[in-house]
Amino acid sequence: MTDFDRQMQEVDARTRGARAAFGRWWATFIKELIQLRRDRVTFATMILIPLIQLLLFGYAINTDPKHLPTAVLIQDDSPFARSFLAAMRASDYFQMEAQATTEAEVDALMLSGRVQFAVQIPAHFGRDVIRGERPALLVIADATDPVATGGAVSALQGLAANVFSRDLLGPAANLAGKPGPFELRVHRRYNPTGETQLNIVPGLMGVILTLTMLIYTALSVTREIERGTMESLLSMPIRPTEIMLGKIAPYALVGGVQMAVILTVGRLLFDVPVLGNIGLLVSLSMLFIVANLSVGYTFSTVATTQLQAMQMSFFFFLPNILLSGFMFPFRGMPLWAQAIGEVIPLTHYLRIVRGIMLKGATASDLQSDMLAIAAFTLAAMTVAVVRFRQTLD
């Protein structure tokens, strides 16, 4: 055997097998980590994006939903109507801005945004209450800002119950019990849904992680192509899977840090609890992080420029916001939209994160969502490995 043969066998031996594959993954991981550390902008956005987003949205959550400008339209002159109005005035949720005389006037006030609330006490309201006919008390809420009006609506419900249990004395006292002497009919205008406050922080965690993870990896392969480093990389004995996992891993760490920031800030500033198991939350969040990193990476292998990869990411991001249940309640969407939503990792993650943080759900409760995200990740990674161009053709 000659020197050459020996040398070639030696090289072959140390580049074959699982250990060698791990070594190449490790090489990519270290390299990406160093590049990440050196890229000041990315490094800063890593922490700043979740922090700023959370504070911005958190401010909206914390906005005192009290003193909302309110209009009343009273078409009834019963003691019930008067005491209801008095109670509203006394509550610091409402600030009486206008006394409307027609429904059109109420509409105009709402549309112009001068009031966010309108209460309409219809004609014969008092009489119908006493007759036990359960008349409707109409509350119109501008729900374009559901966070702000949500609290007021529930306050109104409590308010109404109190007022009438006090006023219904004598012969009408038997009406004070269930099912309530009248019906409080709430019309949420412009946005038929209302999110509760606690839903926001967990949901926001999913959205922030989706956005940042997607963009980090979406740029990774196209960047190598645009900088010309791909040519060197491809001439080395490294496989697409090793490159992919090596590029995803450092950002999974970044995602973990972001998650920690969001959970801590959510807890400290907004009192968002974690009722369930924190270990479960962290591991499922890591799964979700890897899912989004894989999508971004897949885009990166399909796109030919960084710009294209960015555009694909935003195209993917939109249904994440709209169809995942973050913006609108999932069950309220038409079936076809729900079907699309079921594919998106964020949909399942929202169920997971809300379930664990707010309801104390356990792993067995979340099994199907876990599987859905895992299947999605596997599919995205497969596409990425298959699509990865190993030549410059």
Add this chain to the structure above:
Amino acid sequence: MTMAAPSPAPAHDSGAPDVVIDVEGLSKSFGSRTVVRDLTMQVRRGLIYGFLGPNGSGKTTTIRMLCGLLTPDSGRGTCLGYDILTQSAEIKRHVGYMTQRFSLYADLTIRENLEFVARVYGLPHPRRAARDAIARLGLQNRADQLAGELSGGWKQRLALGACILPSPQLLLLDEPTAGVDPKARRDFWDEIHGLAHEGLTVLVSTHYMDEAERCHEIAYIAYGDLLTHGTVAEVIAHANLSTWTVTGPDLAELGEKLKKTPGVDMVATFGAALHVAGRDAAKLEAAIAPYRQDGARTWRPDEPTLEDVFIDLMGRSRDNFG
């Protein structure tokens, strides 16, 4: 710049395949443009093989096909005994490819780049391997400098260092000395000769004639066609050019006139002299006869240089091309 002629190709008593690159009929087109056409070449072990040709002639494309970065449209062949169509993974383990454009990571330091390469190739002690390579390249003082901040010459040294780190059998160097100063170029070539002496085979593309003359063998490719190959002497002899050197006044004016004269295939100015060459000695002599008679200049029959041959080849292939 003059450089020492290459030492004769070292003979190795090895049983390993003696022909390291052996390709036949390689073609590659991008869209409707054929960039490499029916290329056949053989490179023997231990040789420094020069690859020459005008810009856009397909040198880089050929090198990329050899190491599996581009798939040929047709043709076949082997590299280090491995099939270039099906065994690119094996080829990549044993080939060091230095790209024309610097393609290491600009945002990693020299040390980090070398460690990355060492890890990818599974060297047992990547840190030590990188440290040794840095010492060998004389880059100790710059080891922690970002690769992107290095000057051209140092970048090339680093790129070569990264190529030879995993001890490849074959080096493919794509214009390794473009834009590098003469001293650095000479050092670079001394290093390449040292490596060839140890048994490495080197395929190197270049535009410099002095570098071509330091190769054991050369090939000339123009607009996709491999026009000639062999040792420098063979290539010159094969071209069958008769050449005259003219010295004296008003050479530029004379050159313009000669270019339009039938029988003159190439006119080129070299400092204070004009090289006039033709493929048909008799026709050339007839063509220049009127100018020789005026006696103002000195005409001397000369051996054609490699550059004369290349300029002639380039002109010829462009005629065919256009």
